[in-house]
Amino acid sequence: xxxxxxxxxMTATEGAIVQINCTYQTSGFNGLFWYQQHAGEAPTFLSYNxxxxxxxxxxxxxxxxxxxxxxxxxxxxxQMKDSASYLCAVNNAGNMLTFGGGTRLMVxx
Amino acid sequence: xxxxxQNPRYLITVTGKKLTVTCSQNMNHEYMSWYRQDPGLGLRxxxxxxxxxxxxxxxxxxxxxxxxxxxxxxxxxxxxPSPNQTxxxxxxxxxxxxxxxxxxxxQGTRLTVV
Numbered sequence: 001x002x003x004x005x006x007x008x009x010m011t012a013t014e015g016a017i018v019q020i021n022c023t024y025q026t027s028g029f030n031g032l033f034w035y036q037q038h039a040g041e042a043p044t045f046l047s048y049n050x051x052x053x054x055x056x057x058x059x060x061x062x063x064x065x066x067x068x069x070x071x072x073x074x075x076x077x078x079q080m081k082d083s084a085s086y087l088c089a090v091n092n093a094g095n096m097l098t099f100g101g102g103t104r105l106m107v108x109x
Numbered sequence: 110x111x112x113x114x115q116n117p118r119y120l121i122t123v124t125g126k127k128l129t130v131t132c133s134q135n136m137n138h139e140y141m142s143w144y145r146q147d148p149g150l151g152l153r154x155x156x157x158x159x160x161x162x163x164x165x166x167x168x169x170x171x172x173x174x175x176x177x178x179x180x181x182x183x184x185x186x187x188x189x190p191s192p193n194q195t196x197x198x199x200x201x202x203x204x205x206x207x208x209x210x211x212x213x214x215x216q217g218t219r220l221t222v223v
Contacts, residue, residue, distance in 0.1 A: 008149070033211060040219075042199060043152070045211035087151065097212060099144075101151035 002026045004100035006088050011106045012078055020073045020103045022088030030091040034062050034073045037085045037102065046073070046086075075105075083107045111136045115200050115215035122190055122222055130185045130218050132200030139205035141183040142167065142212075143175065145196040152199065158183055159205055190222040 003025045012018040024032070031050035035043035049055055049064035049071060061074040073086055088100040113134045122128055134141065142157035144167075154167030158177040172194055174186040183202075187194060197219050201212040 035211075040197070040217070042214035042216055044214075048211065089152075096157065097142075097154070099152040101149060 002090070002092065002098045004088055004090060004098060006086075006100040006103045008101065009104045009106070011108060012075075014078055014080060014107055014109050016078050017074065017076050018078060018105065020075070020086050020088075020105065022071045022073070022100055024069050024071070024088070024090050024100075026090045026092050026098060028092045029066065032062075032064055032071050033089045033091065033097065034060075034071075035087040035089065037087055039084075043087055078107050080107050080109070111213065113200055113202050113213050113215040115198075115218050117218060118216060119219050120221070122220070124191055124222055125189050128187050128190060128220075130187075130198060130200075130220070132183045132185065132215055133181050134183075134200075134202040134213070135181065136202060136204075136213065137180065138202040138213075139180070141177070141200065141202045143173070143183070143185045144199045144201065145169065145194075146199060146217075147196050155185070155198075190220075192222045194220065195222050196220060 005023045033048050034046040036046050037043040047062040049062050054063045059076045064071045085102040085104045087102045089097045116131045139160045143155040144152040146152050153169045155173050156175040158164045164175050199217050200215040203212040
């Protein structure tokens with residue numbers, strides 16, 4: 001079966017760094033995506049990892065360890081607009097995505 | 110502009126009254142899918158399609174139907190809606206075989222069944 005776990009909620013302070021973890025157990029693995037979703041809006045793409053290691057993209061970085069079934073999304077220099085849900089999704093085979101429940105991040109002044 | 114368009118954005122209906130939510134993409138993507146999103150449960154896949162006339166069940170297909178007569182369109186049909194189908198629905202598309210390409214999502218349809 002497919003199982004993707006993320007913390008339900010996190011709180012951080014403006015200007016700080018926050019790490020959102022995702023662990024997965026899936027049948028087949030063709031990469032892991034992170035999406036950002038503001039309340040009531042469509043998810044938007046943040047990052048993709050298929051090889052072990054860190055991918056950096058501006059204030060956002062994503063890490064993957066396939067042997068551990070683990071990924072994290074790192075957000076630096078937090079801004080109020082980063083308050084959103086962050087979705088971890090595993091591409092099992094082809095383009096079939098399985099999503100975790102999402103982590104709701106609240107950034108406080 | 111590359112986009113996925115869903116209609117309607119908001120819909121309130123009564124139990125048992127058939128409805129269709131439309132989804133259209135202009136990127137010539139082969140793969141299209143429908144998700145529902147409920148608090149605490151994340152995005153769950155309802156149905157997906159890998160090409161015209163090829164559809165298959167996702168994780169929560171009960172109570173839903175889909176069709177894929179044209180590549181650009183993938184409507185979601187609720188033949189007899191029930192209150193437990195009240196949810197936020199998203200359509201998504203992506204090119205098949207390019208596993209590193211993200212899915213593009215529509216704006217969402219908030220459905221309430223009373």
